[in-house]
Amino acid sequence: xxxxxxxxxxxxxxxxxxxxxxxxxxxxxxxxxxxxxxxxxxxxxxxxxxxxxxxxxxxxxxxxxxxxxxxxxxxxxxxxxxxxxxxxxxxxxxxxxxxxxxxxxxxxxxxxxxxxxxxxxxxxxxxxxxxxxxxxxxxx
Numbered sequence: 832x833x834x835x836x837x838x839x840x841x842x843x844x845x846x847x848x849x850x851x852x853x854x855x856x857x858x859x860x861x862x863x864x865x866x867x868x869x870x871x872x873x874x875x876x877x878x879x880x881x882x883x884x885x886x887x888x889x890x891x892x893x894x895x896x897x898x899x900x901x902x903x904x905x906x907x908x909x910x911x912x913x914x915x916x917x918x919x920x921x922x923x924x925x926x927x928x929x930x931x932x933x934x935x936x937x938x939x940x941x942x943x944x945x946x947x948x949x950x951x952x953x954x955x956x957x958x959x960x961x962x963x964x965x966x967x968x969x970x971x
Contacts, residue, residue: 854908854924855935858901864893864950866921869906874921877942878911879963882951893950900944901928907935911959925961940966 856871863885865877883889911923928939943966946953953963 853910861898864897875924876921878923878959879956879961880951913960
């Protein structure tokens with residue numbers, strides 16, 4: 832019986848670690864379309880997204896999209912608890928835009944919006960905790 836209780840607690844704890852309110856902050860700088868500075872976190876990168884190189888026309892347009900969509904705004908971050916930071920020290924995250932009342936809008940997944948706009952491609956990276964198949968198809 833005790834084994835089952837421990838197993839249930841483990842499963843609930845693992846499920847609770849992924850949450851869009853793990854962190855929040857203001858996007859202070861767009862580095863490239865999929866990488867930015869957030870005042871409370873430092874460098875943040877879109878998890879499970881492959882984007883054009885920053886110095887290509889596609890990369891420049893991606894950076895402009897991110898600048899126009901999230902620069903100087905509050906965002907909510909679901910931090911990847913499996914990989915944490917990438918080799919460059921950027922936190923791997925799913926980013927959510929807020930509702931007007933300041934709470935996270937789970938239908939405004941910026942990773943999904945970025946891919947839907949044609950600036951990146953969604954990949955299901957098995958090293959992250961995320962499953963892009965569960966992301967909302969809404970563009971927020």
